[in-house]
Amino acid sequence: MPFFQPPNQENVSLFYTDDGARASTPLLLLHGYLCDSHDWSAQIPALLSAGHRVLALDLRGHGRSTTPPPPYSPHIFAADILALLSHLSIPSVVLIAHSMSTITASIVAVEHPHLVRALVLVHPIYAITGPALSALLEEMRADAARAPELAARFFAAGMYTPRTPAWVQTWNRRRALGADPEVVVGCMAGLVALEGMVTGRGEAARAYMRRRRAPRLVVSGVDTAMEWEREVGWGEGDEVREVREGAFLHVVEGDVVNGYIIEWLKKIL
Structure with missing residues (x-):
């Protein structure tokens, strides 16, 4: 079954897929804010063809996974990742993360270094969070029912380039509008809470990220x-590697990004 329950969490069921060669170091793909594992549809076939074992997870509150009560934070998502690796008896993994999940992947790498063989960070945001997210969170909290609409507006305002296909923008807008307001607000609150300690460009965040050894x-x-x-x-x-195609560069330039990832993995695995 492509679902599992983290220990002692009967109200949580997480969707994942697990395909490819069992003899290789697994790759675990982690999606961004209000997205799901379908965002990696351009990567999964290429990585499988390159001989890798590929897992892709829908974070709690996203995609086909259930929506338990808050909190929704990078540390909660990290705990779910640890539970999945334990469930599958995986001793170490390459984390391939997009946007919001680049924070979660970095947390796992810092706090559980023995589990992380390598990190692939696509459009990392931990250095570019800040006042804009805090302001958006306050606006969401003032009217939680409008939070999905505000998130959709946030995507439209800064996530795309002129080359981002209309279908990608439509897909993201509709997912955001259909998201549970508690998830929309909870994820944003989780990101803002880490500002200055794990995220941002201050010395504490810099010192934290330097603890990544993978x-x-x-x-x-x-x-x-x-x-x-x-x-x-x-x-x-x-x-x-530089790819200037907005937040969803791995969708817009899938073949280019796939090439970078596959060639790099050859060097380090």
Whole structure:
């Protein structure tokens, strides 16, 4: 069955898929805010064809997973990832994460380093959170019923480039509008709560991210994000690849991103 329940959480059922060669180091794909594992549809076949075992998870409150009461935070999502790895008896994994999940993946890498063989961070946002998210959260909390509408507006305002297909924008808008308001607000609250400690560009966040020991591939088109990766510092095997196609660059430029990921994995696995 492609569902599992984290221990002692009867109201939580998480959807995942698990395909490919069992002998290889598994890759676990993690989606972004108000998205789901379908966002990796351009990557999954390519990674399977390259010989990898590929898992893709719908985070709680997203996709086909259930929507339990809050909280919805990167640390809660990290606990669900640990539960999935335990459920499948996986000793270590490559985390391939998009947007919001780049924070969760980094938390797992820092706090459970033995579990993370490598990190692939697509459009990482941990360096570019800040006042805008806090303001959006306050607006959402003032009228929670409008939170999905506000999230859809947030996507439309800054996630795309002129090359982002209309179907991608429509898909994201409809998912946001159909999301549970508690999930919409809860995820945003979880992100804002980490500002200055795990996320942002201050010294505490910088020190936290320097605790990541796994090699990392960063794929981004945001100048401040790429500059910050260099400021944090590079280890053996770390690389940055530039793709300037908005937040959903892995959808818009799927073949390019797939090539970067597959070639990098050959080097470090």
